[in-house]
């Protein structure tokens with residue numbers, strides 16, 4: 001999957017340290033919480049998040065949503081903020097067989113284009129934006 005994903009605003013950089021507690025990363029990466037509107041824009045962006053390659057969700061303006069993964073509608077009711085953060089950072093920590101890309105990892109990625117080596121797909125602020133948006137998706141569709 002990695003080769004399909006554009007690196008976006010992430011520059012070659014050290015990842016911010018984070019601590020996994022159970023199935024969650026409780027603290028925001030870098031301290032501050034994100035912006036829900038920016039998070040929604042990343043989720044529906046076909047070049048950046050690519051979420052809708054696999055997921056559907058409450059995005060009526062978007063055609064051709066994915067069917068490979070659970071709908072994002074209701075994700076904020078099924079999971080708390082910290083659980084959503086770990087899924088975004090590296091869902092392989094929860095399900096080693098997952099097809100969902102690790103959005104905040106630089107090591108152990110396979111099939112990563114050279115332009116994206118040493119960069120996470122999303123940077124820490126973008127992860128927080130997406131998490132802030134997912135938390136708002138309380139209603140199952």
Ligand code: HEC
Nearest residue numbers: 049050051053054068069070075078091095098099100101
């Ligand atoms: C290549 C396919 C793929 C892409 C791209 C992808 N995901 Fe996923 N995602 C999955 C799959 C499959 C699951 C189901 C759990 C698992 O296998 O890890 C999942 C699970 C989730 C869950 C938990 C859903 C639930 O309620 O059970 C969330 C939230 C999520 N993804 C968010 C995102 C976001 C946000 C993006 C984009 C930034 C994204 N995913 C991109 C495949 C994908």
